[in-house]
Amino acid sequence: MQIQRLLRLGRHANAWDRLAENAALPSPFMSSWWVDNAAAGEPVILACVEPDGTLVGGAAFEADLVGPGPARVERLRCIGQGPLAPDHLDVLALPRRRREVLGAVGRWLRDGDRVIDLDGLTETCELPFLLDAPVVERTPAPYVALDEADPVDRLPGRLRSTIKRSGKRLAKGGFVVRRAEPDDAEQVLDRLMELHDDRWSEESSFSSGWDAFAAAAAAGMRAGSVVVHEIVDSDRVIASELEMVCGNRASFYQSGRLTDHEYRGSGSVLKAEVLRWARASGMSELDLLRGDEGYKHDWATAQRSVVRVRTGVGPRGRPTATAANAWKRHGPGLESTLQRIRPRVRTPRGQAARN
16 A cells, blocks of 8 residues: 555545545545645645555645744645634545554654644544644534434424524515525525625634635535525525535535524524435434534534644654644733733833834
């Protein structure tokens, strides 16, 4: 077995997707349509292949440079890390070859001078142990387990009431829920972005990664792995929600809606229909992904965690990662101390005039 460093999956895409779909926790952020389109930096795809070219495993990252001047060093992150917040990432491998693939990926990562900063790993990913990489952040990721029962029946009474009342009011106004067509991917995604901005505006950093996301999501829609539901009447879309599918799991990724009073409750009505769609499609769960926002706990039945690890190798990578980890631990406390001290510091007489 050998490791090939690739910029795109190319002929390995189908085999890569089979590995992703059969992972212990299938994640759409490991699918080929995401890997090939969502990177902000240079893609670093490690493909573990047999001599005959058969793919048996691999891992996907993106590379950029960090640090000042001549101390700048390569940094590897998960593809889409940052504003696109990928979750539940892991090394992919055939089950019988997992130990071998993990060892090969770990050796490749340690052989160099780099910072390894991976955010969104599954809790069970063995890579941090192989790299001796400390966990610098742990984030809850709620999800809705699905079975034969109607998932809406299990929601809190207040939320069920909102869904019922708002659903009747919207239906009376001529609104229905529809699934967007993949052939209209660009227009569908543009509408989602507009509705997202209308709902969240400056509260979300999602727009900063929009170009990469739009390219990935359009590819995902064409592959049948990204599904968008909308609430519409004859000429308006008032709410939109996007799910990603991998294996037997659907993941809620992004949504938006108009905030006019007459459309209140549309987001809840839409999510209820998405839950029913996921159940009818044979999904085992609807993952709400990372974040402990209050609304997620109204919908979720359980939660797991994703982790961020950071370490460095080599003469520049090691001290750069150590400094970043130290700031992660102590920076907030220092900032708080400085904020308490600053108001007490008097400006020397005459300094204000000179400035």
